[in-house]
Amino acid sequence: MSSYKHFETQAIRTRAEKSQNREHTTPVYMTSSFTFEDAEQARALFGDEIAGNIYTRFSNPNNNELIDKLCLLEGTEDGVATASGMAAMFTSMAGLLKSGDHILASRSLFGSTHQILTGIFPKWGIEHTYADIEKPETWEGLIRKNTKMIFVETPSNPGLDLVDLEWLGKLAAAHNLILNVDNCFATPYLQQPAKWGAHLVTHSATKFIDGQGRAIGGVVLGPKDLIKDVRYFSRHSGPALSPFNGWLLSKSLETLHVRMDRHCENAMKIAEYLEDHKDLEFVKYPFLKSHPQYELARKQMKLGGGLITFNVKGGLERGRRFLDGLKMISFTANLGDTRTSATHPASTTHSKLSDEERAAVGIYPGLVRVSVGLENVNDILEDIENALRISRGITQVAYNI
Numbered sequence: 547m548s549s550y551k552h553f554e555t556q557a558i559r560t561r562a563e564k565s566q567n568r569e570h571t572t573p574v575y576m577t578s579s580f581t582f583e584d585a586e587q588a589r590a591l592f593g594d595e596i597a598g599n600i601y602t603r604f605s606n607p608n609n610n611e612l613i614d615k616l617c618l619l620e621g622t623e624d625g626v627a628t629a630s631g632m633a634a635m636f637t638s639m640a641g642l643l644k645s646g647d648h649i650l651a652s653r654s655l656f657g658s659t660h661q662i663l664t665g666i667f668p669k670w671g672i673e674h675t676y677a678d679i680e681k682p683e684t685w686e687g688l689i690r691k692n693t694k695m696i697f698v699e700t701p702s703n704p705g706l707d708l709v710d711l712e713w714l715g716k717l718a719a720a721h722n723l724i725l726n727v728d729n730c731f732a733t734p735y736l737q738q739p740a741k742w743g744a745h746l747v748t749h750s751a752t753k754f755i756d757g758q759g760r761a762i763g764g765v766v767l768g769p770k771d772l773i774k775d776v777r778y779f780s781r782h783s784g785p786a787l788s789p790f791n792g793w794l795l796s797k798s799l800e801t802l803h804v805r806m807d808r809h810c811e812n813a814m815k816i817a818e819y820l821e822d823h824k825d826l827e828f829v830k831y832p833f834l835k836s837h838p839q840y841e842l843a844r845k846q847m848k849l850g851g852g853l854i855t856f857n858v859k860g861g862l863e864r865g866r867r868f869l870d871g872l873k874m875i876s877f878t879a880n881l882g883d884t885r886t887s888a889t890h891p892a893s894t895t896h897s898k899l900s901d902e903e904r905a906a907v908g909i910y911p912g913l914v915r916v917s918v919g920l921e922n923v924n925d926i927l928e929d930i931e932n933a934l935r936i937s938r939g940i941t942q943v944a945y946n947i
């Protein structure tokens with residue numbers, strides 16, 4: 547793997563081997579299998595004595611290129627590309643854990659990751675305990691004899707709370723645990739968990755890595771010895787990424803730095819504008835000085851990220867009316883797109899939880915999560931301001947009491 551010094555160059559210039567056509571851009575290798583030169587090469591390939599592609603469920607030049615790039619960007623040795631972010635989360639755990647093992651996880655997790663821990667793993671005897679992000683002093687006491695892995699997301703969804711990666715890296719090392727960080731919200735451009743001691747870095751590449759709302763994909767990255775077991779699991783259970791999506795995602799990485807700079811610049815401007823807004827109870831953004839973990843955000847993130855949350859005064863009804871009042875901004879649960887989108891977790895992704903359960907992960911009735919896109923920031927702001935006005939018009943009297 548060639549290694550350039552800087553992030554941008556690595557993301558653009560790292561590539562699969564060229565074919566005999568001397569193409570400038572890596573072509574899409576839509577082939578299910580690869581041929582062998584002779585019996586001896588086939589034997590050596592299957593025996594892992596030499597590296598090379600055999601069958602696209604195992605590896606493919608497009609997916610290899612994606613992994614090579616992400617290893618350079620994240621500072622990891624090896625990785626596996628998967629068909630979705632959830633396949634990455636699942637494979638990173640199922641490939642390394644066995645019945646009787648225990649996972650310590652942060653309570654603020656992506657919904658389907660929560661379902662894996664609570665609905666799927668218990669069937670196979672893999673247990674978990676949730677720890678609260680805002681009470682780091684309690685985490686060590688939750689580690690058991692059979693704990694094997696710590697799993698976290700930072701910044702968290704949708705609360706945008708941070709986990710101190712340096713602290714957690716040390717805790718994991720002291721107890722000989724695998725630290726697995728879902729780095730999907732930050733991307734390697736803003737934060738490299740491996741630098742702070744994370745062993746595995748997992749991604750939903752569907753979000754900012756694709757960044758254009760086109761493809762589903764994921765990756766598991768880490769040291770060779772752990773990835774060996776993850777790869778074994780993946781190779782034989784089959785969550786392989788399509789070469790076309792591998793190609794698309796690798797291409798997308800070429801513009802990740804430019805896109806993330808603008809996502810963050812737009813998000814920062816919007817967060818600052820909304821901070822003292824009379825219609826909002828609070829605004830949360832990691833790079834706002836009012837964020838309770840502002841110092842930590844500055845330490846472990848390059849910029850504040852593309853997501854903002856705010857709590858509309860007036861609770862559930864007004865939160866819903868705000869979403870209905872948006873004209874340009876898309877109402878969708880997805881995030882990390884060129885198009886700004888907004889969602890109301892209390893009535894959508896987290897509607898099945900009780901009020902208490904929602905409050906425990908920072909989801910208040912009026913909470914709105916905005917994934918700030920790459921449109922002109924003034925158009926985004928105008929739409930938000932207009933929707934706030936619409937939501938206020940109908941309920942002004944009741945909520946001013």
Ligand SMILES: *Cc1c(COP(=O)(O)O)cnc(C)c1O
Pocket residue numbers: 630631632633635656658699703728730731749750751752753762763764
């Ligand atoms: C979207 C998301 C996932 C799941 O990824 P898919 O590509 O949708 O399977 C996992 N973790 C986080 C933080 C996400 O935002």
